Amino acid sequence: MAVRPRFHVAVFLAPAVLVYTAVMIFPLFNTLRLSLYARGGTGPVFAGLENFRTLFGDPHWSAAFWNALGNNVWFFVIHMAVQNPIGIGLAAILSHPRLRFATFYRSAIFIPTILSFVIVGFAWKLILSPIWGIAPSMLDAVGLKSLYAPWLGKEDYALTTLALISVWQFVGIPMMLIYAALLAIPEGVLEAGEIDGITGWAAFWRIKLPLVLPSIGIISILTFVGNFNAFDLIYAAQGALAGPDFSTDILGTFLYRTFFGFQLQLGDPHMGAAIATAMFAIILAGVCLYLFLIQTRLRRYQF
Amino acid sequence: MNRARTSRLNTVAAHAALLAWTAIALFPVFVILVNSFKTRRAIFAEPLSLPSEATFSMVGYRTVMAQGDFLLYFQNSLIVTVGSLTFILLFGAMAAFALSEYRFRGNMLMGLYLALGIMIPIRIGTVAILQMMVATGLVNTLTALILVYTAQGLPLAVFILSEFMRQVSDDLKNAGRIDGMNEYAIFLRLVLPLVRPAMATVAVFNMIPIWNDLWFPLILAPGEATKTLTLGSQVFIGQFVTDWNAVLSALSLAILPVLVLYVLFSRQLIRGITSGAVK
Known part of the structure; x- marks a missing residue:
């Protein structure tokens, strides 16, 4: 029955499209535009690519930018190298059909994911603090006290420590998604493998893992986007200065400091917009790479 | 053996x-x-x-209660979260219904346009968002936060809900039409009740990130009267760094509401994730 869709379609679409356009899409492009302006005496003046010349050309700015980007890449690498394997491992164990208490484990392991960065940042800061001494005394109990260092306060370790804290917090997400993907594999496929003598570890590596690759791809791109606009954890644990000595500075904290100013430097919305534009370019590049190169090559199986 | x-x-x-x-x-x-x-x-x-x-x-806990306005912060967080979820669900469902039910020119394009926001984080536009909120006088209001979170949540909501709405049988809707229901009644009384599980999934997915966000409260609503619980506890803990009792109590008070929400909704959350709503 062909209802002539006219007026009511607009009514249904209008609120979502209006809010989304006004609060998300328009500011996004406006931010890109603002990066081409600079503060003048009476108001913003068009400056072309001047802000980007400063960002990449000025030794101070470019050093800060590359430091933040480098740290961000390392942050992402740690997530990919630690969070995903642990998540896959936990999911593989959980998906065992006759495992008892699976619901309990699943719910408990997901708890850190629901906590705010403020809680997570401070809680770990307290636990790792040399003043409170929980971490050193626990290491002492297993005879490893010599390994202890005030990790969050050392330039060499702080970023890795924060990345691992973030891994601790978010490991629940890959675990859940992979778990769901593993449960979706039909019994028949695994039984066919069993008949061919593929069981246990071999079944995991040669049947299950290839079948959940698309999920791993989705997790990777979610992690990528999440990491490259991360801010809260670093801010909560180390403050806007991302100490010690900017060793934990990532693009999000760099943007925040530039935009709002800190200590003696005044905030500059146009330089902030330039950094946001760079972040946009990085995230867009990552998403496109995923959509056009990785997702199209991953084979999806329909059961 | x-x-x-x-x-x-x-x-x-x-x-x-x-x-x-x-x-x-x-x-x-x-x-x-x-x-x-x-x-x-x-x-x-x-x-x-x-x-x-x-x-x-x-x-x-006594220090926290005496010093911080935790009840107010809690109330602010509650208003922001419930307000945003209401708009995400209502506007998202309406748009999803339009996209899944009607064939009109630009349907595909509109769907793609709305889906853009799934991958591009709204934080990138912060500079211009703040400028806009300053210009409209919405800085330091909860409305600013509700608007931002609604815009942030809509893309995924529309995407998930339209997937589900495509599965609602056409016969049912056409029967409604023959009985003289108009399109609004079909949406409200036939389709919405059928996609309730999907709505719950969308709500649970959005609830926790909104409740926990630090970035937008810090930038758009840092005033004392509009602090959310996340920002409020961040500021409080920053001021009381050396008062360990107060810091630990503030952290516990911040953990508690999320934990309660989680216990109430964990089944929904986990079912939402594992049912493949985010594939």
């Missing part, structure tokens, strides 16, 4: 691994909660033991 033994060994190993990670996951929460009920001396002397009669103390 041999086979049975290895399988039992596997089970033990599986439980050991899961228990170990569960302990790692819960340990910080446990330490914070337990120590928030202890005297300062006991916090440092035996951080890992439960509070006993001698070490029990609520002094931290």
Whole structure:
């Protein structure tokens, strides 16, 4: 029955499209535009690519930018190298059909994911603090006290420590998604493998893992986007200065400091917009790479 | 025999691994909660033991209650979260219905346009968002936060809900039309009740990130009257760094509401994730 869709379609679409356009899409492009302006005496003046010349050309700015980007890449690498394997491992164990208490484990392991960065940042800061001494005394109990260092306060370790804290917090997400993907594999496929003598570890590596690759791809791109606009954890644990000595500075904290100013430097919305534009370019590049190169090559199986 | 033994060994190993990670996951929460009920001396002397009669103390909670406006913060967070969820669900469902039900020119394009926001984080536009909120006088209002979170949540909501709405049978809707229902009534009375599970999934997915966000409260609504619980506890803890009782109590108070929400909705959340709503 062909209802002539006219007026009511607009009514249904209008609120979502209006809010989304006004609060998300328009500011996004406006931010890109603002990066081409600079503060003048009476108001913003068009400056072309001047802000980007400063960002990449000025030794101070470019050093800060590359430091933040480098740290961000390392942050992402740690997530990919630690969070995903642990998540896959936990999911593989959980998906065992006759495992008892699976619901309990699943719910408990997901708890850190629901906590705010403020809680997570401070809680770990307290636990790792040399003043409170929980971490050193626990290491002492297993005879490893010599390994202890005030990790969050050392330039060499702080970023890795924060990345691992973030891994601790978010490991629940890959675990859940992979778990769901593993449960979706039909019994028949695994039984066919069993008949061919593929069981246990071999079944995991040669049947299950290839079948959940698309999920791993989705997790990777979610992690990528999440990491490259991360801010809260670093801010909560180390403050806007991302100490010690900017060793934990990532693009999000760099943007925040530039935009709002800190200590003696005044905030500059146009330089902030330039950094946001760079972040946009990085995230867009990552998403496109995923959509056009990785997702199209991953084979999806329909059961 | 041999086979049975290895399988039992596997089970033990599986439980050991899961228990170990569960302990790692819960340990910080446990330490914070337990120590928030202890005297300062006991916090440092035996951080890992439960509070006993001698070490029990609520002094931290008293400081928090006296110093911080936690009830107000909590109320702000609640208003922002519930308000945003309402708009995400209502506007998202309406748009999803339009996209899944009607064929009109630009339908595909509109769907793609709305889906853009799934991958591009709204934070990138912060500079211009703040400018806009300053220009419209919405800085330091909860409305600003509700608007931002609604815009942030809509893309995924439209995407998930339109997937589900495509599965609602056409016969049902056409029967409604023959009975003289108009399109609004079909949406409200036939389709919405049928996609309730999907709505719940969308709500649970959005609830926690909104409640926990620090970035937008910090930038758009840092005023005392509009602080959310996340920002409020961040500021409070920053000021009371050396008062361990107060810090631990503030952390516990911040953990509590999320934990309650999680206990209430974990089934929904986990079902949402595992049913493949985000594929």
